[in-house]
Amino acid sequence: MAVVHNPSHCLFAVPKKGRLYEQVTDMLKGAGVEYHREPRLDIAICKDLNMTMVFLPASDISKYVGEGNVDIGVTGIDIVEENVSEVERVMDLGFGKCRLCVQAPVASNITDVKSLAGKRIVTSFPTLTKKFFDPLDEELGVTTNIRFVSGSVEAACGLGLADAVVDLVETGTTMKAAGLEIVATVLQTEAVLITNPQSTHKNIVNLLKHRIEGFITSKKFVMVSYNCSKEVLEAVIKITPGKRSPTITQLTDGGHAVSSLVKKGEVVRVMDELHAAGAQDILVFELTNSRM
Numbered sequence: 001m002a003v004v005h006n007p008s009h010c011l012f013a014v015p016k017k018g019r020l021y022e023q024v025t026d027m028l029k030g031a032g033v034e035y036h037r038e039p040r041l042d043i044a045i046c047k048d049l050n051m052t053m054v055f056l057p058a059s060d061i062s063k064y065v066g067e068g069n070v071d072i073g074v075t076g077i078d079i080v081e082e083n084v085s086e087v088e089r090v091m092d093l094g095f096g097k098c099r100l101c102v103q104a105p106v107a108s109n110i111t112d113v114k115s116l117a118g119k120r121i122v123t124s125f126p127t128l129t130k131k132f133f134d135p136l137d138e139e140l141g142v143t144t145n146i147r148f149v150s151g152s153v154e155a156a157c158g159l160g161l162a163d164a165v166v167d168l169v170e171t172g173t174t175m176k177a178a179g180l181e182i183v184a185t186v187l188q189t190e191a192v193l194i195t196n197p198q199s200t201h202k203n204i205v206n207l208l209k210h211r212i213e214g215f216i217t218s219k220k221f222v223m224v225s226y227n228c229s230k231e232v233l234e235a236v237i238k239i240t241p242g243k244r245s246p247t248i249t250q251l252t253d254g255g256h257a258v259s260s261l262v263k264k265g266e267v268v269r270v271m272d273e274l275h276a277a278g279a280q281d282i283l284v285f286e287l288t289n290s291r292m
């Protein structure tokens with residue numbers, strides 16, 4: 001059965017496929033944004049919010065949000081900057097991290113990006129590429145030839161279509177396989193939550209922001225709990241000061257139970273230090289959600 005958009009609903013655009021798709025849908029699930037998407041449909045009604053999800057190409061989302069067709073969306077900072085969209089950046093989301101880089105063939109031995117000014121550049125990001133090369137062109141009195149392609153940018157040098165490309169690099173696998181290397185970085189990017197500044201659904205945008213923040217925090221931290229004697233309490237709480245402060249409970253035997261949030265990347269070191277300082281029964285718990 002066709003899903004019809006209710007015009008009073010807030011519209012939320014998420015990438016329909018590609019690099020951001022899975023992480024965005026996991027984030028929405030973790031943040032309690034529930035919807036049922038019928039196979040092959042690019043629209044879904046939310047279960048507990050007056051909101052309709054629309055699944056669009058990541059590269060179109062900032063345009064739709066900027067033009068007010070959609071209230072809120074998730075896409076890459078690179079796409080927002082490329083489209084020069086009039087959107088409000090609500091929050092960076094911590095995934096989809098990569099760099100937009102000028103890349104040239106390893107064999108060409110180019111180390112100074114200035115030597116690419118006036119040459120042929122192929123990219124899916126013509127606006128950002130022009131913005132990057134314009135000052136160099138002006139300084140050197142040349143005109144860089146920038147050509148747009150929608151995909152497989154890395155193939156352009158090998159095909160003899162370009163002297164260099166401007167493309168995204170995460171692990172560098174694609175770049176290395178094409179015999180390219182980084183000459184300069186144009187932009188650092190990650191996924192971002194954006195909204196139209198004139199959206200009439202500010203309350204839903206705020207609610208989503210808090211829910212997503214809670215989910216992101218829960219992924220960054222674990223809860224560490226342990227027991228300790230009165231004598232070592234001062235020393236151990238210095239090791240686990242928590243996000244605000246640790247929770248300390250007095251035990252009937254005179255000792256204390258402490259629980260505190262610890263950054264995931266620091267938890268093993270913290271456990272070693274707690275143990276060395278005399279803490280016992282140290283337990284680590286994953287968080288599924290949070291609201292600070």
Ligand SMILES: Nc1ncnc2c1ncn2[C@@H]1O[C@H](COP(=O)(O)OP(=O)(O)OP(=O)(O)O)[C@@H](O)[C@H]1O
Nearest residue numbers: 017018019020057058059076078096097098168170
């Ligand atoms: N290798 C990567 N690592 C991390 N994030 C990436 C990577 N490649 C792209 N992204 C981010 O994801 C966004 C969408 O890129 P993606 O290649 O998935 O786009 P797409 O062209 O819409 O999808 P597809 O390539 O499936 O057609 C990029 O603009 C960037 O913000």
Ligand SMILES: O=P(O)(O)OC[C@H]1O[C@H](OP(=O)(O)OP(=O)(O)O)[C@H](O)[C@@H]1O
Nearest residue numbers: 019151152168169170171172173174175
């Ligand atoms: O540094 P890496 O980890 O290799 O990632 C970089 C590649 O990822 C993206 O392309 P994607 O694979 O999404 O396909 P696309 O070229 O069709 O967009 C991007 O355009 C690069 O080509």
